[in-house]
Amino acid sequence: MSRYVIRRLLQIPFAVLGITLIIFVLIRFRGDPTALYLPPDAPPELREQMRHNLGLDLPLPVQYIRFVSNMVQGDFGMSMWHRQPALDVVLSYIPATVQLMGLALVLGAVLGIVLGLLSATNKGSPLDMVLVSISVFGQSMPSFWLGIMLILLFAVNLRWLPASGRGGWEHYVLPTFTLLMFLVPPTLLLVRSSVLELLREDFVLVARSKGLADRAILYGHVLKNALRPTITSLGMQMGRAMGGAVITETVFAWPGLGRLSVQAVGNRDMALVQASVVILAVWVILCNLIADVANASLDPRIQTD
């Protein structure tokens, strides 16, 4: 097992290297950033000097090698827009992201599994239908629309909750709910369908004929098996969640990493785009690694040597 983990860990640098190459090329396709940063009537020498200061006058391969070798030493370069080291900027946005996304991801996973199980075990009941309907509705509803509707209802009309911004617990309610409407449905539906499928399997029949209690079958056998695809899906959701966070962060004026990276692209802030993409990529890779390891420990059939 530990060998498996080590082998997987060793793959990470190569995955990150591949991502750096892709993002390096893509961001340079967007063109020269200096035009966005200088007044329109700036003299050409000023622009040349700025390009020189940024290292943009070097040949592309040299720029890439410089970028990677600096990155290995923890230096992602200066963010043009923030006038600070790009890595510092990204790190300073992490607390706000973790507070909101962490809460939503944990709640989303727990709610998704619990409600999915409830839904499956009460298949056909009104509870099941309500849960499934809300899931389908939540999944097909754009986050920005839901967010704005929630703001209008709870902040403008009822005045129970603040409309936007970061602050005490009441600031978390609306954005977290919006994220949950986006995060819970896939897990819920997946758990529900896996459990329903497994309940029809032969081993359940065997267990039942042995005289095992329904409870024991459900938690001891079915849930354990149903968790495997769920864990894989949760691991993959971590990346998707960051995409959903962009919208939620924008609607609720939450200073998070998702919005930061999108702004960085718009501002042609190369160093910041590179830093935030690499950090997010490491995050997604780690989440998937954890999911794989968890699956391997749940399922002896997965080759770990």
Added chain:
Amino acid sequence: MLRNKRWLMITSLLLVAMLVVTACGTPAPPPPPEETPEEAATAAPAPTTAPEPTEEAAEPKIVRIATAQACPAMSVEVSGGMGPCDIQIAQIYEGLTWHHHDGRVLPALGTEWEMLDDTTWQFKLREGVKFHNGEDFTADDLKYSFGISMDEERAWPIRGNIVLIDEVEVVDDYTVNFHTSAPWPDLPWFVSDVYALPKDHTEEVGLEALITNPVGTGPFEFVAFVADDYLELVANEDWWGGRVALDGVMWKVIPEPATRVASLQAGEVDIAVQVPLDLIPVVEDEPGIHMDYAAEELTLQFFLSCRPEGGSVLADNATLRKALDYAIDKDALWQGLMGGRGALSGQQLSPTVFGYNPNIEQTPYDPDEAKRLLAEAGYPDGLTLSMVCPVGKYFVDRDVCIAAKDMFADVGVEIDLTVGEMAIFVEYLVDPVSDVDLLYVGWYSYGNPAQAMQWFSQTQAWSRWGNDEYDEEFLIAKTSMDDDAREQAYWRMAEILKEETPSVFLLQQPAPYGISDRTEGFVPHPAQQIILTETDIVE
């Protein structure tokens, strides 16, 4: 089957429920505040829970402002750039002059100024001014600050604004001479954004430390800043202009316009910038808040590609360009998309700016004349032109371009339209010989006519048109010390632009602000600045 039906029922019931919720979502007046103590505690500033004025000191007067774009760092380096930081930094730092909303250039740290000769400006500095850290402001601080802004190595954006200054000479503690490489009557206008830094303090702690803890001379002092989140300021008790009425300012970044307006409705902010057109009626209908507008000194136009090297058919065909001008119904764009707010000038300068020519009339909307001119220009069957339009840069920019595309199509000019975000748009903008025929752009003057008029001069790298007479007049307008001669020059330039039509001038966009009724004395500025020295909070 039965199950399917039930499904359908429940889903549609849920949908209906959501619709009802959203239908109530709009104006429905706020519920009468009930006097349960819990609610009073959670509700945002409940106006009915009457304050007991006798016991404690009055609530601090904090104006809360919702901006659309985040300022990334409180660095003076970004002044003069195109970023959203200027309006925030200008509360903390000051330059020699400032721009009043009526267009005047007024004394800030400079009290008076005069030209000693064609290339020398002398400024007298305000005495007794202290930085927020207690340091005295003198000519040395000013020379130091200009030195940083003019530094070639640093290549700060502001350098582009003051590149004509060769040397800053300290005459005595409160007198400074600027030596310029050419006569420059507009210098007092341009030096407003070069902010005075405390020399001793900056040399001690470094410029970097000034970003996390700005020290200026302005009406407000820095308290706290979190990028993308908020900026907190407190009134400077010792400001040279006298302490302001406000006790402090709280800036919040709210990028989504609907959320910005909702926060204003919920009483969480006092000033919301850039209210979108479709939400203006919401603000107008809501009690306790109102709209106010500035006609921004920014002229929206279709900038035509007239450089022969560019290869556009518009380059050597003024008749064709005129046809385009007649094809656009400016009034319809103004009324339909801007709600008739802002201004219609039909020329490069806004009506409020020096040099505006009152004799120039807006080219009327006349599709028949446009078709006739098209035929005369050699295109009786019409033609196809390319156009680039930014999105999110100007008020309802994309809508203007789409409407114009239809108007052009009506007279037989097909438009191949590219709509791109700012970074893409700038790419086209900085390349005057690109093969784009029309560029939807807003050129601002913000009180200074030369700023706007330069875009038609061959001396400007991004110009798409050239005319020697125009350039001669521009030189007079830029360098003459005689205001009458300058005004005459600007008038003549407007006439040349009218005759040659290197651009289809549309209108000046409105800058729409949503404002709470408790905010008094806030005047929307035509140059998008936010000046709070006269602002007060009245409960």
